[in-house]
Amino acid sequence: MNSLELSxxxxxxxxxxxxxxxxxxxxxxxxIFPILLAVGLGIAxxxxxxDVLQVGATTTQLTQALNADKGLTATTMxxxxxxxxxxxxxxxxxxxxxxxxxxxxxxxxxxxxxTARLLVDRAIQTAAGRSDAVxxxxxxxxxxxxxxxxFVVPGLLGMNLMGSAMWGLGFSIVEARQKKLLKRLVASPxxxxxxxxxxxxxxxxxxxxxxxVFLGFARVAFGVPFRGSLVxxxxxxxxxxxxxxxxxxxxxxxxxxxxxxxxLMNLVMxxxxxxxGVFFSATRFPVxxxxxxxxxxxxxxxxxLRGNMLQGMNIGQMIARVGILLAWFVLPFAVSLRIFRWR
Amino acid sequence: MMNGTKKxxxxxxxxxxxxxxxxxVKAVDGLDLEVARGECFGLLGPNGAGKTTTIxxxxxxxxxxxxxxxxxxxxxxxxxxxxxxxxxxxxxxTQFPDKLTVEExxxxxRSFFKRGISVDESIExxxxxxxRRSRVVGLSGGQKQRLAMACALVGDPELLFLDEPTxxxxxxxxxxxxxxxxxxxxAGRTIILTTHYMEExxxxxxxxxxxxxxxxxxxxxxxxxxxxxxxxxxxxxxxASGETSRAVVNAALLKAxxxxxxxxxxxxxxxxxxxxxxxxxxxxFAVLREQGLHLSEFRTHSASLEDVFVRLTGRNLRDE
Numbered sequence: 001m002n003s004l005e006l007s008x009x010x011x012x013x014x015x016x017x018x019x020x021x022x023x024x025x026x027x028x029x030x031x032i033f034p035i036l037l038a039v040g041l042g043i044a045x046x047x048x049x050x051d052v053l054q055v056g057a058t059t060t061q062l063t064q065a066l067n068a069d070k071g072l073t074a075t076t077m078x079x080x081x082x083x084x085x086x087x088x089x090x091x092x093x094x095x096x097x098x099x100x101x102x103x104x105x106x107x108x109x110x111x112x113x114x115t116a117r118l119l120v121d122r123a124i125q126t127a128a129g130r131s132d133a134v135x136x137x138x139x140x141x142x143x144x145x146x147x148x149x150x151f152v153v154p155g156l157l158g159m160n161l162m163g164s165a166m167w168g169l170g171f172s173i174v175e176a177r178q179k180k181l182l183k184r185l186v187a188s189p190x191x192x193x194x195x196x197x198x199x200x201x202x203x204x205x206x207x208x209x210x211x212x213v214f215l216g217f218a219r220v221a222f223g224v225p226f227r228g229s230l231v232x233x234x235x236x237x238x239x240x241x242x243x244x245x246x247x248x249x250x251x252x253x254x255x256x257x258x259x260x261x262x263x264l265m266n267l268v269m270x271x272x273x274x275x276x277g278v279f280f281s282a283t284r285f286p287v288x289x290x291x292x293x294x295x296x297x298x299x300x301x302x303x304x305l306r307g308n309m310l311q312g313m314n315i316g317q318m319i320a321r322v323g324i325l326l327a328w329f330v331l332p333f334a335v336s337l338r339i340f341r342w343r
Numbered sequence: 344m345m346n347g348t349k350k351x352x353x354x355x356x357x358x359x360x361x362x363x364x365x366x367x368v369k370a371v372d373g374l375d376l377e378v379a380r381g382e383c384f385g386l387l388g389p390n391g392a393g394k395t396t397t398i399x400x401x402x403x404x405x406x407x408x409x410x411x412x413x414x415x416x417x418x419x420x421x422x423x424x425x426x427x428x429x430x431x432x433x434x435x436x437t438q439f440p441d442k443l444t445v446e447e448x449x450x451x452x453r454s455f456f457k458r459g460i461s462v463d464e465s466i467e468x469x470x471x472x473x474x475r476r477s478r479v480v481g482l483s484g485g486q487k488q489r490l491a492m493a494c495a496l497v498g499d500p501e502l503l504f505l506d507e508p509t510x511x512x513x514x515x516x517x518x519x520x521x522x523x524x525x526x527x528x529x530a531g532r533t534i535i536l537t538t539h540y541m542e543e544x545x546x547x548x549x550x551x552x553x554x555x556x557x558x559x560x561x562x563x564x565x566x567x568x569x570x571x572x573x574x575x576x577x578x579x580x581x582x583a584s585g586e587t588s589r590a591v592v593n594a595a596l597l598k599a600x601x602x603x604x605x606x607x608x609x610x611x612x613x614x615x616x617x618x619x620x621x622x623x624x625x626x627x628f629a630v631l632r633e634q635g636l637h638l639s640e641f642r643t644h645s646a647s648l649e650d651v652f653v654r655l656t657g658r659n660l661r662d663e
Contacts, residue, residue, distance in 0.1 A: 006453075008454040015443065019442055180434060180435075180437045181439065181440065187402055187427075187434065188427065188452060189455045343404065
């Protein structure tokens with residue numbers, strides 16, 4: 001045996017890896033599940049190209065004028081037929097030729113119909129010879145980063161970091177306690193801090209793979225932007241994972257059975273799944289509970305990840321969120337070291 | 344092998360006035376014990392007698408309410424980290440991770456000790472060579488216990504604690520484990536074990552403390568303890584003659600031997616209770632020789648410790 005194999009910290013960490021990789025379900029939940037979720041959400045909320053609006057007109061001249069606009073498709077129909085079609089929603093607006101000019105029939109509570117009104121009027125006025133007072137040009141941008149998938153990917157990343165850290169630590173420790181393995185370990189000369197450190201080390205190593213796989217997929221499949229520094233993104237992931245590892249440790253520090261532990265885990269994680277803005281912005285919750293929502297580690301983590309990835313913010317600009325995460329790392333860790341039950 | 348520390352000749356284990364209560368149950372109620380180096384010492388008693396609490400106090404896993412505990416001249420308050428390196432521990436019902444192999448488990452435990460035997464050596468000692476690459480989940484009960492034993496041995500301990508090492512094993516696996524303990528004894532280690540099996544204590548231990556309700560109610564070699572009941576020896580043998588592998592000897596001839604108190608024969612196995620073993624055995628041999636019979640099995644053992652417990656408490660050991 002070489003000296004590495006004789007090191008207990010190395011052995012403990014390697015054991016963590018072996019146990020993880022020999023548990024096929026764990027691989028699914030950590031690697032495959034978040035990707036499936038991102039794919040599903042990406043498909044459901046994909047952004048469609050700008051719609052072409054359906055309109056009707058009572059004369060062929062009007063129809064021609066309207067069809068000249070790329071945003072409109074016009075059909076010729078008489079007023080009675082047009083009114084009927086309008087009522088069924090097949091067209092958004094009917095342009096009626098009147099002796100004194102043109103009348104537009106549309107529902108002004110429908111935003112699409114209001115857009116159609118603007119386009120139709122512009123097309124007819126242009127065809128009639130109106131020239132623009134101010135020369136205007138369109139510069140089209142199809143912005144990545146404003147889509148739903150861009151919003152949800154950092155949310156899923158945060159949620160995944162929470163789940164894998166808490167389950168990874170909490171469950172393994174409680175299982176070892178229940179099987180009296182913890183007791184056997186402390187009866188040996190194993191340094192106790194190394195046991196806990198081996199969880200953090202294996203977590204961090206797994207994190208690299210986990211985050212790279214998930215974000216790599218999001219980048220390739222959806223073109224999700226990375227506007228901030230990748231190094232800082234990595235740091236945020238590490239900090240998030242440490243905070244949730246500490247929380248997992250706290251949950252596991254006294255629990256004697258797996259049932260008690262999983263109940264506690266869900267109690268801790270469920271509010272965050274709902275409140276922390278994984279799938280929609282946490283700002284939608286009432287002002288009264290915002291201080292609570294902001295103080296949750298997952299909210300801080302997801303906000304920081306979104307800040308980095310979508311807004312290109314650096315850690316200095318997000319010091320409050322980083323501070324909240326740090327506090328969630330230090331306090332639960334300190335408490336669990338004090339109350340940890342080794343047998 | 345032994346570290347040349349002070350008090351090298353002192354006892355391996357010394358307990359004085361040790362007490363431990365859980366809620367209102369006195370698990371250990373004023374215990375004094377002294378175990379010499381190289382001795383195999385047994386704590387014997389029914390479930391709930393305080394054996395496990397006692398051994399866990401010795402192992403530094405439980406802090407006693409009162410009394411002093413000294414191991415190898417050290418105590419748990421000031422010498423814990425050195426003690427952990429020098430003792431080996433096998434606990435009741437430890438479940439090692441199912442998905443690790445025997446070798447991986449031992450490599451992990453070996454890494455905790457500054458010095459010790461190699462993983463290969465521990466596998467060999469525990470006779471787990473064939474299972475080296477098997478996962479723990481696929482081991483039999485006996486193999487799991489031998490793995491637990493190997494984990495206790497990787498640090499080459501001077502003092503070895505075995506808590507009910509054979510509980511729940513079938514007779515063959517139990518005998519296998521006894522052989523292993525025998526070899527460890529021969530290597531000169533001090534062994535402290537708990538058991539509620541009489542034959543195990545008699546077979547393995549140089550001295551035995553019988554415990555009941557947290558107290559030692561009898562202490563001595565198994566022979567001494569049995570002698571207190573008015574000890575007798577038991578001689579068991581089987582004979583072969585020509586074709587028959589288990590022949591039956593004429594009962595009258597055997598009963599005529601001075602010192603033979605009774606005889607019964609069970610499927611060719613003769614069981615005699617004998618009061619003067621040293622004179623009776625040569626006469627038994629002489630009778631067999633005259634009959635032209637050859638011994639295929641022969642053993643003697645003292646009457647059981649079970650009787651000692653029954654005499655002292657009026658209860659059976661395994662009833663509880």
